[in-house]
Amino acid sequence: MASGTGSHGHGNKENQDWSKILGEWNTVREFKNIHWEGTFWEYLDIVKQDAGVTRNSFQRMYDMVLGYGTSSYIEYKKTIVRYKFFEDPIENGKDAVFGLDVPLMKLVHFFKSAAFGYGTEKRVLLLHGPVGSAKSTIARLLKKGIERYSHSNEGAMYTYRWVDDTGSGILGAQTSVRCPMQDEPLKLIPESMRDKLIEELNRGNKTPYKVEIKGDLNPFCRFVMREFMKKYDGDWVTVIKKHIKVERLLLSEKDRIGIGTFQPKDEKNQDSTELTGDINYRKIAEYGSDSDPRAFNFDGEFNISNRGIVEFIEVLKLDVAFLYDLLGASQEHRIKPKKFAQTDIDEVILGHTNEPEFRKLQNNEFMEALRDRTVKIDIPYITKxxxxxxxxxxxxxxxxxxxxxxxxxxxxxxxxxxxxxxxxxxxxxxxxxxxxxxxxxxxxxxxxxxxxxxxxxxxxxxxxxxxxxxxxxxxxxxxxxxxxxxxxxxxxxxxxxxxxxxxxxxxxxxxGSDEKRREYKEMLAVVKQEYEDIVKNEVQRAISADEDAIAKLCSNYVDNIKAFTQRERVKNKYTGQDEEPDERLMRSIEEKIDIPESRKDDFRREIMNYIGALAIEGRTFDYKTNERLHKALELKLFEDQKDTIKLTSLVSNVVDRTTQEKIDVVKTRLIKNYGYCEICSTDVLNFVASIFARGDVKKRS
Ligand SMILES: Nc1ncnc2c1ncn2[C@@H]1O[C@H](COP(=O)(O)OP(=O)(O)OP(=O)(O)O)[C@@H](O)[C@H]1O
Ligand SMILES: [Mg+2]
Ligand SMILES: [Zn+2]
Incomplete structure (x- = not known):
């Protein structure tokens, strides 16, 4: 087949070279990079170069969040740090969390303390708050963040696979089996050799964390290791050389690698296998025993989440027996699969629960135990x-x-x-x-x-x-x-x-109650009233957004206060006559911003001093730099124009042409500068007109 350059007769002369466009993404290099595979010794070199690859799940979580940068601000005299990570840079803000800087700071402190082994790594992290307060959103962010991190250079992490083409049958019929709990390769090192090696790996370690090897291999790998050791008379080096391949570990929520979610279903129907894995009955036939770890599926939520994070949705709905498992898992970093010994895990355990659920259990004695072993972070609703x-x-x-x-x-x-x-x-x-x-x-x-x-x-x-x-x-x-x-x-x-x-x-x-319902309705009335004020103001501003007119009014005002403060007369521009300063004009502007009669002298002098100071520097006065004066002028202009524009005539539906033209100018301003569309600008003008009409009626009666 020809590789298709316009040969289908669609008359498209400029077919794009898709292979080139797509080729530029250079997936090959990226693929090779993140799918690195090597020997155990090569892995030790990697660790020696960058001890960060051995970080535990808390350390990675903390570094990941921090990696996106921070900013800070002062609130109520306290410095609040904002972590950019929670703005969801990964998905362009899709799961961005707002207004929770303080709880999020507590959350990050939890990770920090856990990362440095100060104790919180032994606790269940419990997000608690009313329904819909972003608890799941925060959990989603963390899961997505840690997944992305494992794909990056800074967050690179590794695991291993067993390989065997000797036909020993140790791996059953397979020639290659990945560690079922994606464990850290260093765990393959026998207890007796660890201290020395750790010391060596920590020499020159530039990360803030120590390289550590915590816990044992999982039951499957322990079994396989034992079998290979038998085969090679205890020659560990040969086992590793011949049968271990180290590879990049890429966490993936979709593939259930290092990221898990558990949601309790029916309360009566909970089964521990969902958390710690289950016997694979088909394989029992192959291996002959249900206590052979090769006949076990390490696919419980705790197993698959190893090295990453497991999220417990509605955690307090868990059966009490499970909750104790959960507490054990966090405190000991161990789980107990059916029929097998304790198994070491390394994962962040994050639960969330909403306020009503939490309250239900408040008097339960079990809660004592739970309270003691969890770090509860309140995720409230936003109040800003x-x-x-x-x-x-x-x-x-x-x-x-x-x-x-x-x-x-x-x-x-x-x-x-x-x-x-x-x-x-x-x-x-x-x-x-x-x-x-x-x-x-x-x-x-x-x-x-x-x-x-x-x-x-x-x-x-x-x-x-x-x-x-x-x-x-x-x-x-x-x-x-x-x-x-x-x-x-x-x-x-x-x-x-x-x-x-x-x-x-x-x-x-x-x-819960009709009382509450009534209260909420009243609040709606408050909001409606506030909306009236807001739009009235907005329409007023649109009407008086005529900069030329404001500038003219301003210069008129300044002429007058100048004359007033210097006890001079003002030249009337039309008649050429000198007149007393126009007190009514000045006051009508000043009253707009509540300057009392007794303060007017000060206010006028202040403005004149300011203008004078500018003049010395050779600069001219711009009313926009004085917020109060600006507002006063706008309001005054609006008052002057309100009647000429006859907004209230909109209510009576008889609008003459000149009025319509004036209204159209305002409408255009609403659309251009205030984000209205054709429909809502008309609506809002009508609405404000009706408010004014009402106001006129009120005044008259
Ligand atoms: N502080 C917030 N910042 C950003 N979005 C928020 C915030 N609070 C709530 N939301 C939004 O509200 C919706 C509900 O959030 P989410 O599902 O995370 O709540 P939840 O606390 O898990 O609720 P539930 O207790 O019912 O499980 C989401 O669309 C979320 O984006
Ligand atoms: Mg939720
Ligand atoms: Zn609109």
Missing amino acids: LKEETKIYEKDFNAAKIKGKHIAPRTIEVAAMWAILTRLEQPKKANLSLLQKLKLYDGKTLTGYTEDNVKELRKEAIREGLDGISPRYIQDKISNALVSDKAGDVGCVNPFMVMNEIEGGLKHHALI
Whole structure:
């Protein structure tokens, strides 16, 4: 066959040379690199060069996380380290974890302490938190991270296979069998020779860890080793030379190599073989005995996870007998397969459990034992609005919701409600829950210092452990996206999502009482009110985003305050007459940012001093550098234009042409600068118009 260059008559003259494009990925070199195979002696050379290849599972986990780098920031006067690894650089942020820097720091400390053998390596790591608080996400990240690490140069690790073409039958009918628990090759070294060799390997070891050989071979390899030793009259060197090949160990969750997951099924139906392996009945015939380790499948979750990590989902659902196995596994680093002696393991044991499940067992005496042998890390819900918003922005970004639009602020209001449900009522009577939310989000509020906010956090004991889970919000946003109201090329606005949220409350399984339900509904009303304020502000800004007009207003204001502070008169640009400074104009601007009459002199002088200082340096004043003045000008301009633009006429549906033109300008600004689309910009203008219309009515009555 010709290798196909346009010979199929599709008229495509520029067929691509796929083999070349794909060849550039150079899979061969990569393949050869990660599929290295060599002798045991070559492996010792590798260890001598880089002792890091012998690191245990905790050491690798710690180094892996650290390898992605860190950054740090100060919060409540404490330095918080952020580990980039948890932003999921491996999959472009797919499993990124937000707003949990402090618990994640504890998690990394656990690995660090375990890596250096300070004790946590003997504990079960227990992630505990309310449902949907990212426990599984964190576990997924760690599993994926350690898998990727084993494929990299820094994370290279090794195991061995037995080979035999002598026809001895020691490997049964096979000529090559990989160590069934992918053990570290150094374990092949007999106890009596270890100390010397370790000393040698540690000489010049540049890693922070000592090379160690911990534990014995697994039952299969111990048996095979014994048989070969018999065959060669105890000549270990010959056994190793003739029958051992060392190879790269590549962890793989899919292939169940070094990465395992265990989820208890039916409580009555739990079987220890799922954890520690089972007899292979077909092979018993071949080897003649059920205590021959060659007739055993080392495929329990603990076996296959050796050298990596095993995750226990809903760990407290495990049968109590198993839980003791689990505690033993972590404390002794040993498991007990049926009919065989204890078997050494080296793996991170990570369990998670949600808050309701944990509470159920709280009074169980077994929990005493468990508490003592676990390191529990609380993974709470996020209580910072900015961080919570990131979860949904990740889920519902433009690429994922193809063809549909989510109106600005939609995600924000949903996140806001979620957080309100999680916060504890502040003890201070004059602080509302919404204000507390804003303080947590880093906003300033008169009378509240950073210390006060820290106090607030401290007084709330269960904050972040109750309330609505991100999963509920994710579902409701999804519902809104597919509902008829959003249409095929439609746009989802905050009201649609809030309606979905409200509708779902009736059936929410985790809301215990009608009282709670009512409380959550009231919070929704709070969020609606807040949304009104936000969009009112946003539309106002869009209306007054006319920079020329602001600049003109600014220069007018500055002329006036200059005259005022220097006790001069101002020249009227139209009449050419000198006039008194326009007090009404100045005040109408200053009032927008709450400058009281008694402070106006200071404010005006401050601005003039600033302008004067700039002038000395030969620079001119730009109102944008003064945030307060900028805001005051915008608000004033809006007030002036509000009536000329007749936004409220939108409500009555009779819009004349000039008004329509003005409104269209604002609409275009909303679309261009504020992320609105054709649909939601119209919606939001109508909505804000109705608020103003309401306001007018209120004023009149
Ligand atoms: N802090 C967070 N950062 C990023 N995503 C989060 C966070 N908290 C929750 N999520 C998102 O919420 C969803 C639920 O998370 P996950 O499945 O990890 O929770 P879980 O704690 O394992 O829940 P469960 O207790 O029900 O098993 C996921 O889509 C996850 O991405
Ligand atoms: Mg989970
Ligand atoms: Zn839209």
